[in-house]
Amino acid sequence: MLQLEGVGKTYPNNVHALAGVSFTVAPGEIVAIVGGSGCGKSTMLRAISGLDTASRGRVMLDGVAVTAPHERIGIVFQEPRLLPWLTVAGNIGFGLEHLPKAERDTRVAKALERVGLAEKAGVWPRELSGGQAQRVAIARALVPRPEVLLLDEPFSALDAFTRADLQEHLLDLWADSRPTLILVTHDVEEAVVLADRIFVMQPRPGRLFEEIVTGLPRPRDRQSSRFDNAKKQVLAALDRSMARPLRDDENKAPEGAALWW
Amino acid sequence: MSFVPMSAALGTSAADPVKRRSALPRYVTPLIGLIIPVTAAIVWEFAVRWGWSDGRLVPPPSVIYATFAELAATGELQRHALATVARVAAGFGVGVAAGTVLGALTGYSVTLFRLLDPTFQALRAIPSIAWVPLFILWLGIFEASKITLIAVGVFFPVYLGVMGAVMSVDRKVVEVGRAFRLSGFQMVRRILLPAVLPAYVIALRSGLGLGWMFVVAAEFMGASEGLGFLLVDGQQLGKPAQIVAAIVAFAVIGKLTDWLIVGLAAPFLRWEDRFGRGAER
Numbered sequence: 001m002l003q004l005e006g007v008g009k010t011y012p013n014n015v016h017a018l019a020g021v022s023f024t025v026a027p028g029e030i031v032a033i034v035g036g037s038g039c040g041k042s043t044m045l046r047a048i049s050g051l052d053t054a055s056r057g058r059v060m061l062d063g064v065a066v067t068a069p070h071e072r073i074g075i076v077f078q079e080p081r082l083l084p085w086l087t088v089a090g091n092i093g094f095g096l097e098h099l100p101k102a103e104r105d106t107r108v109a110k111a112l113e114r115v116g117l118a119e120k121a122g123v124w125p126r127e128l129s130g131g132q133a134q135r136v137a138i139a140r141a142l143v144p145r146p147e148v149l150l151l152d153e154p155f156s157a158l159d160a161f162t163r164a165d166l167q168e169h170l171l172d173l174w175a176d177s178r179p180t181l182i183l184v185t186h187d188v189e190e191a192v193v194l195a196d197r198i199f200v201m202q203p204r205p206g207r208l209f210e211e212i213v214t215g216l217p218r219p220r221d222r223q224s225s226r227f228d229n230a231k232k233q234v235l236a237a238l239d240r241s242m243a244r245p246l247r248d249d250e251n252k253a254p255e256g257a258a259l260w261w
Numbered sequence: 262m263s264f265v266p267m268s269a270a271l272g273t274s275a276a277d278p279v280k281r282r283s284a285l286p287r288y289v290t291p292l293i294g295l296i297i298p299v300t301a302a303i304v305w306e307f308a309v310r311w312g313w314s315d316g317r318l319v320p321p322p323s324v325i326y327a328t329f330a331e332l333a334a335t336g337e338l339q340r341h342a343l344a345t346v347a348r349v350a351a352g353f354g355v356g357v358a359a360g361t362v363l364g365a366l367t368g369y370s371v372t373l374f375r376l377l378d379p380t381f382q383a384l385r386a387i388p389s390i391a392w393v394p395l396f397i398l399w400l401g402i403f404e405a406s407k408i409t410l411i412a413v414g415v416f417f418p419v420y421l422g423v424m425g426a427v428m429s430v431d432r433k434v435v436e437v438g439r440a441f442r443l444s445g446f447q448m449v450r451r452i453l454l455p456a457v458l459p460a461y462v463i464a465l466r467s468g469l470g471l472g473w474m475f476v477v478a479a480e481f482m483g484a485s486e487g488l489g490f491l492l493v494d495g496q497q498l499g500k501p502a503q504i505v506a507a508i509v510a511f512a513v514i515g516k517l518t519d520w521l522i523v524g525l526a527a528p529f530l531r532w533e534d535r536f537g538r539g540a541e542r
């Protein structure tokens with residue numbers, strides 16, 4: 001179980017990027033985080049990943065504080081960030097160096113198969129399309145079998161078709177081992193397709209504004225009216241999160257904030 | 262005059278320019294670079310034979326070849342070449358070692374950069390040949406001063422290249438290493454080294470070029486053997502063919518050693534994704 005307890009972040013330049021974020025995510029749950037640009041989504045994800053440390057509060061994984069990159073937490077960045085000097089197979093196996101070669105190879109081969117790139121094993125990253133590269137990045141994060149996978153706008157650089165494709169693909173992969181997924185996105189449809197719960201964030205300082213539980217059954221039909229309603233609900237919350245002027249003394253009440261409306 | 266389509270005139274199908282380019286066999290492409298020097302040599306050879314020039318100051322290829330063969334037959338050429346190669350190898354080794362270590366340190370640590378780089382930049386501003394009298398006073402006129410001069414020449418391009426390469430390693434790639442919890446040593450081996458390798462090869466090549474330049478200066482300052490000695494000797498005894506033969510030997514050995522670096526690094530750089538790919542092959 002992943003827990004955030006009053007996580008706050010002030011950057012050295014005194015930007016107050018995140019304040020008092022608390023929530024709990026159950027194992028295997030999929031959570032999407034949406035919010036306007038600059039509202040601290042990446043900051044929060046980096047604090048969970050341990051790449052940056054929170055200035056206040058703490059991130060707990062099964063009761064243990066996360067202060068540095070953790071072997072049970074994986075991350076996929078907005079760009080694939082493949083290592084150009086390793087082949088596709090080498091990139092996917094990057095986090096498995098400690099395993100015997102035979103086991104590493106079988107796990108990499110399985111992962112390649114799973115993301116549909118089996119014939120690309122020996123290819124250099126420069127020879128991949130954007131969507132293929134992002135699939136490799138997801139496979140690289142998944143082969144060490146993390147319990148929590150963080151994704152920071154993983155599909156935002158892709159066209160709409162590829163994006164929808166990879167969303168379904170991500171769900172397939174998730175179904176294999178059911179890690180917790182925490183996904184930052186700008187795309188409301190993406191959030192509704194993937195997530196059990198959607199957190200809407202509010203800027204300056206970044207904090208939770210509203211939590212939306214869509215309760216849609218899987219697999220989700222993007223055409224259905226319930227899907228549409230959920231989208232509208234998220235969009236409305238986003239609108240409110242951005243329009244609302246703020247007083248400083250309200251900063252402390254993220255959970256209750258939605259009740260004002 | 263009738264109209265002839267371009268493709269017909271060239272005798273190839275111009276429809277597919279990509280195909281036409283690769284239609285040249287692999288081993289022919291590098292030969293294109295030989296057209297100009299070979300033509301010039303042939304023209305000069307015949308200019309001398311037909312008496313348009315006496316070729317005394319600029320000997321024709323046949324005379325140079327004869328001198329070359331004579332020097333080689335007596336073993337002189339090999340002895341001098343070996344002496345020069347040994348000096349370059351020693352100086353290059355020292356310069357590369359120092360440049361790599363110090364460049365990596367200053368590139369990695371801001372503190373060391375602030376501490377050391379100003380000094381190195383000030384030293385770099387001194388034309389390296391200006392050190393010669395001092396090196397001779399300190400180290401004598403024999404090998405030590407020569408190798409030091411070569412090492413100084415090699416040091417700066419390697420130092421600058423390594424420092425710049427380490428400094429400009431993409432933070433995002435380093436972050437991937439952090440996300441996978443690499444230790445300091447693993448980070449160097451699995452992320453930093455491969456990331457700086459292309460720039461390192463270029464630094465080594467420019468260092469080597471300067472090494473060859475400085476070995477001549479070093480051998481000019483008094484040597485009893487070496488290709489540089491052949492140059493001085495040829496000048497003093499009025500043997501231009503010997504000078505040109507030594508120059509040709511420099512060119513050949515210099516190019517060979519450069520190829521050696523490129524060839525050794527090539528298997529590790531196949532992944533590179535850059536504009537110049539293919540032009541060198």
Ligand SMILES: Nc1ncnc2c1ncn2[C@@H]1O[C@H](COP(=O)(O)OP(=O)(O)OP(=O)(O)O)[C@@H](O)[C@H]1O
Pocket residue numbers: 011012013015016017035036037038039040041042043044206
């Ligand atoms: N390394 C940093 N140093 C200083 N300030 C930063 C740093 N990174 C982010 N910020 C600031 O913190 C705030 C939150 O940034 P963050 O990147 O978390 O936003 P975001 O919600 O991910 O935005 P986007 O949707 O545009 O990616 C912004 O005001 C940003 O300017």
Ligand SMILES: [Mg+2]
Pocket residue numbers: 041042043152
């Ligand atoms: Mg962001």
